[in-house]
Amino acid sequence: GAGVSQSPSNKVTEKGKDVELRCDPISGHTALYWYRQRLGQGLEFLIYFQGNSAPDKSGLPSDRFSAERTGESVSTLTIQRTQQEDSAVYLCASSLMGSPLHFGNGTRLTVT
Amino acid sequence: AQSVSQHNHHVILSEAASLELGCNYSYGGTVNLFWYVQYPGQHLQLLLKYFSGDPLVKGIKGFEAEFIKSKFSFNLRKPSVQWSDTAEYFCAVNAKGNKLVFGAGTILRVKS
Numbered sequence: 001g002a003g004v005s006q007s008p009s010n011k012v013t014e015k016g017k018d019v020e021l022r023c024d025p026i027s028g029h030t031a032l033y034w035y036r037q038r039l040g041q042g043l044e045f046l047i048y049f050q051g052n053s054a055p056d057k058s059g060l061p062s063d064r065f066s067a068e069r070t071g072e073s074v075s076t077l078t079i080q081r082t083q084q085e086d087s088a089v090y091l092c093a094s095s096l097m098g099s100p101l102h103f104g105n106g107t108r109l110t111v112t
Numbered sequence: 113a114q115s116v117s118q119h120n121h122h123v124i125l126s127e128a129a130s131l132e133l134g135c136n137y138s139y140g141g142t143v144n145l146f147w148y149v150q151y152p153g154q155h156l157q158l159l160l161k162y163f164s165g166d167p168l169v170k171g172i173k174g175f176e177a178e179f180i181k182s183k184f185s186f187n188l189r190k191p192s193v194q195w196s197d198t199a200e201y202f203c204a205v206n207a208k209g210n211k212l213v214f215g216a217g218t219i220l221r222v223k224s
Contacts, residue, residue: 033212042118042216043156043202056211091156098144098163101212103156
């Protein structure tokens with residue numbers, strides 16, 4: 001079946017612009033995560049959605065970052081007024097609660 | 113808050129050498145434990161997981177990991193590495209129902 005789908009796969013934007021990244025999780029997966037992976041670094045947790053519970057936003061680095069999820073389907077991660085330090089691969093993953101994550105291929109964001 | 117420590121950021125081994133990658137976590141309650149692997153140019157994939165039961169778990173490609181509750185550890189092992197094991201390895205932990213937290217990763221390079 002279809003895996004986790006992320007779009008776009010690559011995004012180049014100018015400093016100060018807003019960007020929106022999309023994640024289509026596996027159907028039926030109640031949990032959805034966003035992580036960030038900067039070059040040469042590990043996975044940095046950003047935000048976690050679990051069913052209808054309030055999302056865990058504890059990893060969002062600043063108020064320029066926000067994310068939404070519609071029910072148990074699509075999620076969008078929005079970065080406003082992008083900065084060069086936002087350049088990274090943004091990974092989305094979904095799972096059934098407590099089960100291993102299935103990762104998408106990521107969106108490589110480059111802020112010039 | 114949960115945290116995960118991976119002791120080595122870079123490991124270089126020759127083929128047929130034995131591998132042990134350390135992982136320690138900080139959380140006093142019941143946890144699920146994972147090792148994920150990211151091969152060059154590929155997305156993250158699950159290597160093995162521990163939920164309960166036998167603390168020695170077997171994963172794909174000859175990898176295994178041992179959960180030692182008293183040491184808050186979940187070290188990854190392989191008796192004889194191959195060149196194709198060159199990858200980045202991530203330990204991850206979540207308390208039941210909570211977000212999944214990753215370690216910083218260990219880059220393994222196997223020399224042929």
